Amino acid sequence: MNIQQFLERELTKDLVKISGKNFPAIVKPAQRTEFGHYQANGIMGAAKALKQNPRELAKKLVSNTQARPFETEIAGPGFINITLKTDFIADALSALRSDPLLGITKPKSLKIVVDYSSPNLAKEMHIGHLRTTTIGDSIVRILEYIGHDLVRANHVGDWGAQFGSLLAYMDQLTETGQSLSTELKDLERFYQAASALFKKNQDFAEKARNYVVKLQSGDPNCIELWKQFISESIRHSQVVYKTFDITLANSDIRAESAYNDDLPTVVQELASEHSLLVESDGAKCVFLDEFKGKDQKPLPAIIQKSDGGYPYMATDLAAARYRTRVLKANKVLYVVGVEQQLHLKQVFAVAKKAGYIQKDQEYKHLSFGMVLKEDGSRFKTRDGADVKLIDVVNEAIERALALVSKKNPSLSISEKQKIARVVGIGSIKYAELSKNRTTDYIFDWDRMLSFEGNTAPYLQYSYTRIRSLFRRAEINSLEGKIEITEEAEIRLSLKILQFPEAIESTLEDYQANVLCGYLYELSGLFNTFYERCPILGSYNQTSRLILCDLTSRIIKQGLELLGIKTVEQM
């Protein structure tokens, strides 16, 4: 049950009754503890529209009480403060215990495509892929959890000019008798070596350009080399996904090249069926009024280049077409950097005109800011200075191992390693997810891998405290009345009951930091409760253990929705 929605319904019903008009009660969680548990803010607005005194209106609303499970009180200019009765809270907690969804009401199931991670296979995954991969994976997990039908779309870049020099380099290595598999182990170095050759050696550059043509014309030898490179590169990224607990599987990959055969069709459909295509300077373009470039000139969406090649606009349109027609998606979410905003706007606009996006579908760009260095400058994409994602992950695990060894030296090596992995990976993901996704991200080892405060380890640690209690308690059933009396118990209980609200707010704009904030508050309230209220051996041990149990279930589930694991001790 969503208490906020319950209160909203109840009070809005009453407000409509006394005002005769359809005013919402606007119920929100109380901002300060002295204001109770929730507050209704809609009375002031309603009173203004009715030209009435807000406090008078509030008085009517408050006195219009039948048997309500909450107390109301007028405050300030016309707020209504709402305090839930402890019986109500206890009953709601009881109901929650048997609910595998922890209070969430499943919405109507939709088919949702999430386009995320989508690395360029010509490069090794680097820190820039952290955001799309972590955010996308979390959104997928949350949407799936509440019952939607998810398609993970890993739209990897496996086509285009950058493969020319890679293939030429592969060819050259084979000719000189070097082991390809050895060289491909470090893709980043491989790419750098190839691009260095491209710059330095004119013959090589010529060969590379040749390879692009050969690749695009489907030359069998060339395709064979290409396939070898791609499968090696995919293997690399799957290792990163597995290490980093990302749910993307090989089968989630639908690469750019998968749309190759559709590209001429897209061009043809845009031209003949929709008359959208215009030739301009030799390129086939779609001009839409809403896009203006420099000097107010019309800005084209280039579908086919003057040399006959297809830019990613074409591929993205083909992908939209596929997602609509074949996948029949209700919703498509693109977890892509903010710098692609204009591009995606164009894709969506052209796709709508072409009927690749239907009126009842929602295509949405979930943008995120860039990864910056400490000095605020941008991580460059082609100078080879990018930090490999796998290195970040490994360093996090190392740091976590050092910390757990210090904090809990008595654990066995294998236990420490297991904990270090869970804590290290959790820290990186949480550092990313706990921030508003739309702002830029400053990459800082120390900050990212600090394990204090509002971090994954804090939540994971709270969880282990609870698990430790249950290990000590040695009980196998938790049957008994829930009795909450202490302030710390009430506040914790209320937060427990707000899990559905947290999930819903998170999904309003797909902001994982809302869920992070909720889990952090939950853990904080638990730790306060833990300090203030004795649990084992106390007069209401069972009731308190029930609170502990619910807290741990939510932390575990909530972290899982963020792609973060828990351990039993740390």
Add this chain to the structure above:
RNA sequence: GCGCCCGUAGCUCAAUCGGAUAGAGCAUCGGCCUUCUAAGCCGAGGGUUGCAGGUUCGAUUCCUGCCGGGCGUGCCA
């Protein structure tokens, strides 16, 4: 030039889409481990929310103008 985004405590970030006295963490300072894991808890200091106007009972939030920063702006992705 034009379009979009951002500017909140020394630092990193919140503020549930207009609500009450702008909150956390880090850092600084002080207290709490012979009792359930101190990766914890309790407390203190720290703010003209870039600036100036406007809208209204009420603005970090909406509007206008400035200042500062970023990204994008026809054949890379």
